[in-house]
Each structure stands twice: as C-alpha cells, then as structure tokens.
Amino acid sequence: MSDQQSDASGTPDEPEREAAAALGARATKDGPAPGARAVGEATTAGRDRASTPPVPPQDAGPEVPEVPAYARRPQQGDVWQRKPQERQPGLSARLRNPSPPGVLPGTLWAVLATALLSALLLGDGLGVNALIVAVPAALAASFAARSAGRVLRPWTAVWAMGGLALLVVPALRDAGWPVFLALVSAIALGSLALHGSRSWPGVLLGSFGLFTSAAGGVRWGWQGVRERTGGSRGRLRTAVRTTVVAVVLLLVFGGLFASADAAFADLLGDLTPDLSVGEAPWRVFLFLLGAAGALSAAYSAAAPVRWDRITVRPGTSRSRAEWAVPLIVLNLLFAAFIALQLAVLLGGYDKVLEETGMLPAEYARQGFWQLLWATVLTLLVIALALRWAPRGAPGDRNLVRGVLGTLCLLTLVVVASALRRMDLYVDAFGLTRLRISVAAVELWLGVVLVLILAAGILGARMLPRAIAVSAAAGVLAFGLISPDGLIAEQNVQRYGSHGTIDIDYLKGLSADAVPALDELPEPLRSCTLENFQRELAVHETPWYATSWGEARARDILEERPARNQGTDCYRIGPEVDDRDGVEGESTYDPY
Template identity: 75%
Template sequence: MSEKSSDTSGRPESSPESGDGAEAAPGSTPAAVSGAARVSPGRANAAATKPARASTAPVPPQDTGPDVPKVPAYLQTQPRPDVWLGKGPQPPGLLSRLRTPSPPAIGPATLWSVFATALLSALLLGDGLGPNLLIVAVPAALGAFFAARSAGRVLRPWTAVWAVGGMALLAVPALREAGWPVFLAVVSALALGSLALHGSRSWPGVLLGSLGLFPSVAGGVRWGWRGVRDRAGDSRGRVRTVVRSAAVAAVLLIVFGTLFASADAAFADLLGRLTPDVSVGDSPWRLFLFVLGAAGALAAAYSAAAPVRWDGITVRPGKARNRAEWAVPLIVLDLLFAAFIALQLVVLLGGYDKVREETGLLPAEYARQGFWQLLWATVLTLLVIALALRWAPRGGPRDRTLVRSVLGTLCVLTLVVVASALRRMDLYVDAFGLTRLRISVAAVELWLGVVLVLIIAAGVLGARMLPRAIAASAAIGVLAFGLLSPDGLIAEQNVARYDRDKRIDIEYLESLSADAVPALDTLPEPLRSCALEHFRRDLARQDTPWYASSWGEVRARDILERTPVQNHGSDCYGLGQEADERGGDEEEHSYDPY
C-alpha cells in the first residue's frame, strides 16, 4: 500500500487534452506539463491500479456543470438601448458641413460693438423708424468687420458692394414716410447684409445666403456668451474699471445737463429733442429691443467670422435632351410669341384712336383686359427659360449655338411683351389715375424686363455673374423705388390729371402718406385744404423724436405750418366726385377701384 501510494503521489497529473494517464511527449517543456489541468483523487487512484496503455479513443470533456441548451442566434434577445443615452453619434447636419470651422474667441472690439448696437436699439427703435435704423446698423456693421478681421477674412469687391448697398437701402426709412417702400427697403437691406457676410455667388448661395443670418442667431448668442464669460473671469479688474468710468460719466452728464437745461430754455429744448424719452412703463419693450439688437449683432458677427458656405450646395443639371425633343416645343412657343407681337405692334405704336378702331374698346378697358395676362406671361416665360436651361442639350458647340439662338429669340420676344404690358398700364393710368397697386405692378414688370436683358447678356458673355447681377438689380430697383417716393409720384400724377381733365379722387389721395403733401399743396382751394386736412390731423397727433422722423414727415410739417389748412367743413364731401362728373363721358371717366 505504501509503494502504491508513493507511486500514485509521485505521478504527474495529466491534462484533459492528453487523456488520463498519458505521458508527456518527448521534448515537452516542464511548463507545459505543469500547466496541465488537475484530475480528481478518485480518478487518479483508479488510473494507478490499471497498467498504462496507449489509447486512441477520444477523451471525454471535463465535467464543468449541468449542460445548458444553446439558443439560436435569431432567438437571442438583443439588449435594448437606453433611450436616455440618445442614438449615439449622428452624422453632421447640412449647416455643420457648410459652415467654416469654429471662429476664434470674440474680441473686445466686437463685444463693445454688440453692446452699442443693443443699447441703441433699446433707446432709439421704440419710437418708430427713421434715421435710427441707419444709426443702429453702423455699430452692428463694425462688429461684423472686427469679427471677420479676427478670423482672417479679407474684404472682397462683391462684399463691399453688398455692404454699401445695404447701408444705402437703410437711407429709405430716413427719407420716406410711406410704410410699403420702407418695408421693402428694410427687408432688402437685411438680405444684402447677409450676402455680404457669407460671400455667395451661385444660385443656391444667393437665394439661401440672403436668409443666412437666421441660422446664425443661436450660434452667435452662445459664441458671445462664452466670450463674455471668459473675459469676465480673466480681467475682472478691467471690467470693474470700465463700469466705474461709465457710471461716473453718466452721473456727470445728468447733473450738469440738468443744470444747463434749467439755465437756458433753448438748450433744454435742444437737449429734449436729442435725448430719447425713456419711461418706466415701456421698460419691457425696451428690454426686448435690447435683446433683439444684441442677438442680431451677434448673429452678424458670428456669420462674418464663421460664414456658411451656401455655394457648397450643388444642384445637378437635368438629363440632357436631344436637339429635336428640346428645340421643337420652344420654337413653337417662339412662333406663338411672334404672331401675338405682330398684332400688338399696331396697337402698341398707335394711340387712343387706334385702340378704339382695332378693338372697339376704350383704352382703359383694353389695358385692364390684358395687363395682368401679359405680366403672368412674362413670369412664366422666365420659368420656361430656367427649365429649358436645365434640360438643354450639352453635346458641343452646335448645341450651345442652338440653345442660345432659341432662348435668345424667346427673350427678345418677351421684351416686346413687357413693353406691351407697360403701354397698357400707361393707357390705364391715363384713364383712371395712378395708384399704389398700379405703380407697384408696373415696377415689377419693368424689373422683369431688366432680368430678361441680363439673361441675354449672360448668353453672350457667360452666366457666371448672372445670380449676383440679378440680386443686385433687385436691390437697385428697391432703392430707386424708395428714393423716387411712390406716394409723391402718385400725388403728382393725379394733380397733373386734374389740371388736364378736372378729375381727381380726394378720398384716395387722403390715404397716402406724408410724402404726398408737397404735390397736394399745389392744388387750388378748396381741393388743397380738403386733401391736406387728414394729414394735418395725423401730424398734430404725432410727436415723434428726430431719430424716428423721416424727411418726408418733417417736410410735410413745414409746409402745413407755413400755409395752414383752411376749414371748409362739409364742402369737402363729394368734391372729387363732382369734379369727375364734370369730366365728360360717364362711361369713359367712371372711377375704377383697381
């Protein structure tokens, strides 16, 4: 027993891989032998009583516990993702791909410009629109300039064109009192300012770049807040110095300004006109304007430092068609335009008698019958040209010649249609006078003619500059429309019509803005007083400061103060209608609300 025990205890333990009682192979290392798995004592004793013999039978696996049935992969339950952890990393959005890398930290010059814009917005914009818009825009533009310079951007020619054009458009509220040209000018100024900040040149760039300030509002506010927080933490001493200096200066201005105002009534009146009237009651409105000015200035500065490259959006051209499939419909359309214009030239170049002879209609009826149709024909023609260029054949020089010939002919014929529409409007205005709607649609038709001329020039010289040229033409049109004073033109035309035909609509002229007062001042009495009484009452109720008063309003006040309006009482009612009845043919001179 002792021998068997020593024999058993001295035998090395075998591994499951080599089988029970299997000897180590020659050449095996001690580490391999010592790393073998151990067997239980019972099995070791059983193996010691049996002689060692080679076996080729497979070694059963080691018993590691109860067998667990395997579950197929398609039945295995996948762990549910935690909804609070999100969906993981997402691909960058469109704006993230198009925007340039993050701008450097906002500089002190930009921060002070933003603060000045916000403060001026709160103090000046609450009383109306006038020169204050231009005053507020100056520090906002300076903030964008400082931000662009810190980001390493340089001033390019088109950037200067858009910036100067935007500032020029903001001069319209300072000059005109009418709200509708002022609204067009302000919207166009925002669009040009956005184009100046983003520097777009393609069709998607010009169209989307004009709205590019809005996606930068949130990023600009975060950018500005980080800059304020970092600078407040790094230079608390300088911030306190600036605050103390500003507080001392404000106290000195208030104390000595009050003393001088009480000492001289003229100085008090001047000081009252120059300083904004701020009361506690409109504090929420002023706070809103402060936040709006700060957010707008930060969005402009952020766009200047990290612009969105809208030109990165590419529009793939349509599938090129063969020559016959593309050209035949357009040639048919050219022939239709030519046939229509051939019949129009007789009337277009003729006058009143020619219209009555050819159509049997009065000039006003003839104009009303066709102007809107010709306007829509012009708009649809531009759409046809855009689609035709998308699917035009692009095989070689012969295809380019075909495209230029067919579309160039269509553009030239459409220009004649534009001239015909404007001629119809001229006949219409002669019969019924000029109104806001009539002058607006005539201006749109004229601008569409300019667009057609630019398209013809692009076909000859190349279309690289076409998107920016059309945007510039629209801005120039809005600027010219505002500077020409449409309400003043309407009043002048109606006064001239009265001098010629003794027909005028006083009720409609009273609905115009103060820009019409100089022309209405030339009417004879009692028409003059009846037309200006409404303006006298409105201007007497208004007490706007200088920064919210346009030049048109100031001029109207001077005219009414120099030549006061006479009180004619009930004589003004029906005065314009009586003048119309004396004009002659009732069918021809009846009033048309259009």
Template identity: 70%
Template sequence: MSRLRTGVPGTIPVGTLWCALATALLSAALLGDGIGLNLLVVAIPAALATYFAVRPTTRRPRPWTVVWAVGGLALLAVPALRDAGWPSFLAIVSAFALGSLALHGSRSWIGVFLGSLGVLTSVAEALGWAARGIRARMTGSRGRWGVVLRSAAVAFVLLLVFGALFASADAAFADVLGDLTPDVSISDSPWRFFLGLLGLVGALAAAYTAAAPVRWDGLTTEPGKPRGRLEWALPLIVLNLLFAAFLAIQLTVLLGGYDKVMAETDLSYSEYARQGFWQLLWATLLTLLVIALALRWAPRGGPRDRTLVRGVLGTLCLLTLVVVASALRRMDLYVDAYGLTRLRISVAAVELWLGVVLVLIMAAGFFGARMLPRAVAASAALGVLVFGLVSPDGLIAEQNVQRYRDAHSIDIEYLRGLSADAVPALNTLPEPLRSCALEEIQRGLLDSDEPWYATSWGEARARDILGDWKPVHRLRDCGALSTGDNGGDRGGSGETYDPYDPY
C-alpha cells in the same frame, strides 16, 4: 450646417462685444419711437461688430462683398428720406438680405437665395460664442471689470445730476438736451427691452456669420437630363412664333390706333388697357419660368447645341422684351386716362425690373452665367433703392395734380390717404381741393411727436410747407369733390370695379 460652415471662430474679440452692446443700447433707445435715421445709426455699430469679428480670420472683403454692404447701408437711407411706409418696408427687407449676402459671399442661385436669409441660422451659435467669450475674459480679471463698472456708474450719475442742473438753468439748453435725448418711459420698457435684445442678438449673429460664414454654394442640384435637339427646340420655336404673331398684331394696333380696335372688340378704353397689362405681366413671369426650365433640360452635346440654345432662348428673350414694352405702354395709357395709384406704379416697376432680368439673361448667354445670380439680386436691390428714392407717393400726387390741370379730373378721396411725401404736390391744388387733400395729412403731422431721429426728411419737409396751416374748408364728404372719370376703381362713372387695384 456643420459641413457647410467654414469652422468655429476663436474667442470673440472685445471690440465685437462692445459694438454689440452699443447696438443693443441704441436699438432700445432709438427704435421705439418710429423709423427714420435711427435705423442707419443702429446699423453702424452692428457693421463695426462684424469688422472686429472678421479681423482675426483670413477673410478679406471682395468686390461683391463691398457691393452688398454698401447697398444694404444705402437702402437704409430710404426710411430716413421718405415718410411712406410701403417703400421703406421694401428697403428694410432688402437691406437685411444684402447685409446677409455680404456676410456669406454666395454665388450660385441657391447660395444667393439662402444667403440672403442665412444670418438667421447663426443666432444660437452666436449667443453661445458671446457667452464663452465673456466667461473667458471674466476669469482672472474681476477687479478690472469692477473698475470699469464703477467708473461708468460714476460718469452716468455726474451726467444726470449736472445735466439736470444745466437744463433747469437755461431753457435753450433744456430744449437742445430734450431733442437729443430719447424719450424713454416706464410704460414702454418691455417693448424697448425687446428692441435692445433684438439689436444685441442681431449684431452677434452678424459678427458670428462674418467670422464663420455658411458656404451655401456647397448645396448643389443635379442638372436636368439633356434632351434631344428636336424634342427641346420644337416647343420653344412654336412659342417664339406665337410671340411673333402677337407682336405683329400689336404693331398693327399701334399703326391703326386704339379707337379702331376698341370699336371692333366692344371693349372700353380702360378694359383694353387694364386687362391687357395684367395678362402681359403674367406672360412675362411665365416666360421666365419657361426659360429656367429650358436651360435645365437644354442639349449639351457641343458647340452646335450651345448655338441652338443661345439662338432659341435669345429670340424668346428679345420677343419677351417687346411684350414688356407693350405692357408698360398699356399701363401708361391707363394712367394717363385714370391717374396713378400705388398699385399701378408698383406693378409697372415690377414689369420694368422683369425687363432688366431678361436683358441680364441675354447678356449671360454671350458672356457666361457665372455672375447672373448676383447680378439679378443686385438689380432687384437697386430697383428697390431707386423706387424708394424717387418717392412713389410724391410721383402719384404730382401726376394726379397735373392730370387735374389738364383735364379737370381728380380723385381727391384717394389722394388724401397718401403720406406726407405728397404734400409738395398737393399743396399746389386750388381750394377747396387743397384743404380736403391736406387736412388728414396735417392732422397726422400735428398729432405726431416723433423725435428727430425717427422723423423722415419727407415728413420734415411737409411740416415746413404746412407750418401751422389750418384747412380753409371743413368738408365731411370730400368724395363729392372728385371730378371726371377716375377709372371705375376710384369711384368714377361708367366703369366697373377693378379687382386688381383695391388700394
């Protein structure tokens, strides 16, 4: 670590200390009530702490640094917009990774991977850096710090006394003050103290990393021993022929129709579409592994070797793209027949992203692979951002409601477990389906007392739509309302359980 880090930064700037303190206070006051806009509010002073820390150094923001920083802040908008926890979790993790990359500025595969977690390695040094800076500034300036502390204490007492008087004098002012002021109680003080400490340590670690980043690109791996042309190309050419034969059969299936194939293979509609998708997904993942290993041991003798590598691997990437399209088509058929679920939309999104990675690999074959690691990381972050912004729960509800209108087939037991993001679509269902789908969501909204900064836009919109609505029908067994064949894994008739979709 001492070899990879650029050096020891100078005395911690005063602006960094104040911003780290602000991050700690905001974390303790806002994050204990839930996740929403408060994450973005807490991230702003933490980002300012890194700005003040890097100003005395020679580091200057580069285009990719701006991309990572802006992307990380944009990802924090997902929890503020969506009530569903699963896309918000992915967005928060991705935002942390992008923020760490912005601080390190890595380029290689190892650098991008370790750089996305590298801010954690600066925690111990950051605390010592801050302690030394505070001790240095306290020496010889005790009187000035005493004035600051006394002034802050007097200002706090004045705000507390006059704020209480004005709140008791006017109910409207009391409501506004109550909405803006965090609800802090003695019982959750240890939890809020932990959140404040986490915010303080995180801001200091980010600032220290910005001032003295770890150059993870310094960790290199020896390239594999190049193989001969025949030894290297023959297995890949055979694999390309296998892919081509499979895709030729797929073309025959598309022209002849799925009904004919199912009649010949004794497979049900769901088994053909469902099992085929998972096999093709694994085929895509394994192909990416084959490409990585092939590049490691590719012949590197001259222009003819480079042409051979580009031709063989380019053909494999192109054929794999068709496999990706076939997998997505199977998932589309399965969703049309049995509805959309969280797992189905998630794995379809992963398959689509793998297709993007293949396109990036093909582009790197023509334009060079220097930017490939960062491009793959950026595509993953962009995919997570888009996935969160499109509201997966909302799309699931819309697709299943439309499917009910077209075929009168619905799995109400599954839909009633969605988040508040699904309320606009579920609200259009006829009774008693509407009451059964929204009863549990409405109960959760009424029981929730989260403040404005911990409430997502999706939850606020659901509150506006439902208001104080109460279910017209009280149903103990909503599963009895499920109609049609829901794909077996959702309780439909005539199909077996899907072990790949337990949600």
C-alpha cells in the same frame, strides 16, 4: 555511523545552497530573476509535499458540463428599448466652418453699442436711426471677419455698400411700404456680404443666412463674455461704478443747465431719447434684438455658411428636336401676338377703338395682368429649358443661344406692350400704389431678360449676382423716387388737364405726398391736407426717427396751414370722367 548519516543528509543540501546564493546575488544586482523564482518555488513545493500528508478530496457534487462557445448567446437587454440615434447636424452646420475663432473685445464692445442704440433710438420709429444702428453692427462683423483671417473682396464691398445705401430710404421717405422693402433688401444684402455667395443656391439661401446664425451667434457671444469676465470681476465692478458716476453727473448738471437756459433745454430735449417706465419692456426687447442681430452678423463673418457648396445637378439633356420644337412653336406664337400689338398700340386711341370696339382703359385693364403673368412664366420656361438643353454636339450651344435669345427678345416686346397698357390705364383712372408697384415689377422683369441675353453672350457666371444687384438697385430707386409723392403729382396734373381727382384716395397717402398736394386749388388743398396736418400735430417724433419727407411736410403746413372748410369737404369726391364717352362712370377703380 552518525557521521555517515550526517554526510549523507548534508550532501544534497550543498548544491541547493550554492544555487540559492548565486540566484540571490543576481537578484540583488538585477532584481529577482524568473529562474530564481522557479527554483525557489519548486524547492518549497517539494518540501511541502514531503512534509504534508495528502488530503483526500472532498465530495464536490456532480460535475457541470461546460457550454460550448457556439451555443453561447450574448446577453440582451430590453427588446423594446431602442438604441439612441446620433443627431445628424443640420445643413447650415455641415456647410459652416467647424471652429470659429474666439470673440475679440472690439466685437463685444460693438455688439454692446448696437444693443444700446437699438434700445434708445428704434423705439420711436424709423428714420436716420436705422443707419446709425447699422454702423456698429457692421463694425462688429468687420472685427470678427478680421479675426477669422478673411479679407475684403470686391463683391463683399458691393453688397455691404448696397445694404448701407438702402438704409438711406427710411431717412428720406415717410411711406411705410418702400421703407419695408428697403429694410428687407438691406438685410439680404448684408447677409450676402457676410457669407460671400456667387451661385444660384448661394444667392438665394445666402440672403437669409443671418437668421440661420442667430442661435449660434448668441452662444458664441455668451461664451466670449464668460471667457472675458471669468477672472476680471474687479475690473467689471470698476466699469459699472464708472458708468454709474458718469450718468449721475450728466443727469445732475444737465438738469441744472436745462433749468438755467430754455434754449439749452430745447436742444437737450431734442437730442435725448424719450424714456419712460411704461416703455421699459419694449426697450429691453429692442436691446436684446439689437444684441442678437449684431452677434448673428459677427458670427456669420467669423464662420460663414458656404452655401455655394450646394450643387444642383443639371437635368437629363434632350435631343435637339425634342427640346427645340416646343420652344420654336412658342416663339411663333409670341411673334404673332406682337405683330398684332404693334399694329394696335402704336395706332393710339382711335386704332384701339377701331380694332377692338373697347375703350382704351378697358383694353388696358383686360390685358396688363395677363401680360405680366406671361412674362413671369416665360422666365420659368427659360430656366427649365436651360436645365434640359442639349449639350452633346458642338452645335448645341448655338442652338440654345438662338432659340432662347429669340424668346427673350420677343418677351421684351411683351414687356413694352404691358407697360404701354399700364400707361393707358393710368391715364384713364390715375396712378395708385398698386399700379406703380406692378409697373415697377414689370420693368424689373425686363431688366432680368436683358441680363439673360447678356449672359448668353458673355457667360452665365455673373448672372445670379447680377440679378440680385438689379433687384436691390430697383428697390433703392423705388424708394428714392418717392412713390407716394409721384402718385400725388400725377393725380394733381391729371386734375389740371381732365378736371377729375380722387380726394379720398389721396388722403390715405403718406407725408411724402404733401408737397404735390400743396399745389391744388382751394378748397381741394385744405380738404386733402387737413388729415396730414392733424396727424403731424398729434404724432411728434424725435429727430432720429423723423424722415426728410415728414420734416418737409411739417414746414409746408406750418407756413401755409390747411383751413377748415366745414362740410364742403364732404361734397368733394370722385368726379365724372366724360373723356371716355361713358356718362356717369366714376374714375375710381380699386386696381
């Protein structure tokens, strides 16, 4: 009985042991199998159910129904809280290359040289120091452009050489107004050289491209400094110690040699910048300005802004009649005006008096400014006409060339008429800064008209850069001719022929006028030059901040000093000009 029970009880366990052994061997070889886990779990669960009595369920409370998916609402935050908007990059950031290369050591050294030279040389005025400071800044831009893989193109060389040539004007002229124009033009040409622009938006916006690169250039340079000095603090300390030792040696032995020889002391004093404690903030500002300017130039060279990518869509083309009729009427008006001008102006003073009943000077004063504005407005009309010109039929191009070419030719005659009026004006009242400036602008507008005519024949691809080159060349020529010297020379010659001169106005010119004013007879010469002699004696500038015009004026006044004329100079002023037939009329005119 017992044996039968034991056989009965052991019969069902035998297959389970064999299956477990087989699965265990497989698990040992290949890891636990899913079937083995399932069989084991089923066996264990069956044993638990057989040995454990069922537990009655406890009272869990009322059943909560589940919310349907379509009725669920997403959890919302504060309704008054706005989502942060992503900041859109600026125009220059979208047009600039995304990742400029790292800063090379040569670029950093050139930037440091520019900053040091700015702090040492620019605090005493402008002269040849502007060109000296620009050289390491140009080298920094060259190193950065080479690291970015850029090559020197012909137009880049033209812009760069033109900018450096404009910096010769501060070295030659003492007058501040042509020097200011030359500096602004040099910065514009340098920016064009770095960005490489050729279209109208590129030339106009690229001229100010250095200012858009200032902040990015400083960040780029600071990142390069941190990368270079991160693991080389020992070398940095060595460089600082070397510099300090060299400066101490120069000061000690330079002071000994200067005290031993007066000639060497004078030479050392002329070559060494005058540094004082009171000028320290100004020198620090110039150092930072030079560093920021050089970094801006280098950053522009490494990652230029492609202003040429800005496209200006042409306007809606008009029909031939709608476009051409107003311009043809304008051409007829210009032709009628020019026919009268040729009859009047070519006839001389007598013809002017006969036709108008006015003096030549009054006639010139009445019409010059109107003709100047007429020239400017004509250029605006040409630009708008090209925007809306018809371009559908094959003959539209010939129509545009014919109508606008005729308008340009007639406007050139208007420019000649305005310059002739200015000649009459100057002959009556003398040459001034304003008169020579507006005459130069009118002459440049004539050059622009000639370039537009050439573009109509040869194509307009080169027109934006050609106009920019003409503007820079005009500024350079204006500085090289020495406008203050030309004004003084014309007034001295006018005094010799007409006997009238405005001494008070000539006293306010720059030192560039001294060579011409030196030709006046006494006491006019001394009365005119005594202010220049006093100012040059008070304001002594070092060699790098002295222009050639100032140096030449010093030599003339040292050789022939102005004598004190006492109260005689107060009785000399604008004199009466009886040539125009108006008794008691002063030749002074504010324009």
